[in-house]
Each structure stands twice: as structure tokens, then as C-alpha cells.
Amino acid sequence: MYLTRFGSIIYLVHRRDALRASKIMAERAFAHTKIKPIWDSVVTEVLDIKQDKVTGVRLRNLKTKAESVVDCAGVFVAVGLIPNTHLFKGVINMDESGYIIPREGAATNVPGVFVAGDCTDRVYRQAVTAAGLGCAAAIEAERYLAARNE
Numbered sequence: 051m052y053l054t055r056f057g058s059i060i061y062l063v064h065r066r067d068a069l070r071a072s073k074i075m076a077e078r079a080f081a082h083t084k085i086k087p088i089w090d091s092v093v094t095e096v097l098d099i100k101q102d103k104v105t106g107v108r109l110r111n112l113k114t115k116a117e118s119v120v121d122c123a124g125v126f127v128a129v130g131l132i133p134n135t136h137l138f139k140g141v142i143n144m145d146e147s148g149y150i151i152p153r154e155g156a157a158t159n160v161p162g163v164f165v166a167g168d169c170t171d172r173v174y175r176q177a178v179t180a181a182g183l184g185c186a187a188a189i190e191a192e193r194y195l196a197a198r199n200e
């Protein structure tokens with residue numbers, strides 16, 4: 051929706067035939083005259099790196115295997131959600147997807163390390179929930195330090 055302010059057409063390339071986005075956001079996007087969905091497709095190449103600028107993308111339709119080229123002046127990638135927690139793998143407890151598992155409140159299995167935000171929240175992942183968890187982690191960190199007289 052934001053990109054429609056700058057482009058004449060926004061192609062939304064998606065590998066399936068429907069979005070997982072909230073219904074209201076999907077409806078809003080598809081009601082927009084500038085947004086054209088391209089279903090069942092993936093980008094296989096950004097053109098044209100040799101020219102040092104974007105002139106288009108090569109697409110492959112996953113159902114028909116057909117290849118096509120769509121002219122465009124920019125590419126914006128938004129694929130999936132992977133918590134950036136691999137740095138702590140083997141030290142801080144996390145689930146198989148990399149979401150940190152708090153032990154109690156915002157505490158982790160490592161004393162003095164607290165967790166907040168999307169990296170521990172595989173359900174809501176919203177600004178307001180992240181901010182709330184941040185507040186909880188800050189309070190717990192303060193209590194932890196106070197208990198140690200630091």
C-alpha cells in the first residue's frame with residue numbers, strides 16, 4: 051500500500067494463490083487500482099544486474115512452470131519471518147524455528163538475560179505487544195540488578 055504512493059503499478063508476486071495477510075489488509079490491497087497480484091509465482095532473477103539497475107524481474111509460475119518477464123523499476127522483498135536469534139543458538143533456549151523460549155516472564159535460561167519482542171512471539175508479532183514485552187523485560191532487568199545491589 052505504501053509503495054503505491056511512488057509507483058504507477060505495484061506487482062505483488064506471491065508463490066501461492068492467496069495471501070496469509072489479515073483479510074482487511076488483503077481486501078484493501080486488492081481494491082487498490084495500482085496493485086496487481088501475480089499468483090503462484092516466484093522471482094527467479096532480477097534484471098538487469100549488468101546494467102547496474104533494475105529493469106524487470108524474471109518470474110516462474112509454480113503451477114504451469116511457465117517463465118515470463120515483467121518490466122519494473124524496483125524490487126522489494128518481503129518473504130517469511132525468521133527470528134534473528136541464531137547468534138544465541140545453543141546458549142539461550144529457543145524452539146525449532148528460533149523463537150526464544152522465556153523461562154519465567156521475560157527471563158531466559160541464562161541469568162541476567164531477558165527477552166522481549168517478536169523474537170519470542172510467534173503468535174502476535176505486533177508493535178504494541180513487542181513494546182509491552184520490552185517494558186516487562188526492562189522491569190525484570192531492573193529487579194535483577196537491584197537484587198544484586200548493582
Ligand SMILES: Cc1cc2nc3c(=O)[nH]c(=O)nc-3n(C[C@H](O)[C@H](O)[C@H](O)COP(=O)(O)OP(=O)(O)OC[C@H]3O[C@@H](n4cnc5c(N)ncnc54)[C@H](O)[C@@H]3O)c2cc1C
Pocket residue numbers: 134137166167168169175176177178180181
Ligand atoms: C511490513 C510490516 C508491517 C507491520 N505492520 C504493523 C502494524 O501495522 N502494526 C503493528 O503493531 N505491528 C506491525 N508490524 C510488526 C512490528 O513491526 C513488529 O512487531 C515490531 O517491530 C517488533 O519489534 P521488535 O523490537 O521485537 O523487533 P524489530 O522492530 O524487528 O527490532 C529488532 C531490532 O534488532 C536489530 N537487530 C537484529 N539483529 C541484530 C544484531 N545481531 N545485533 C544488533 N541489532 C540487531 C534490528 O536491526 C532491529 O532494529 C509490521 C511488521 C512488518 C514487517
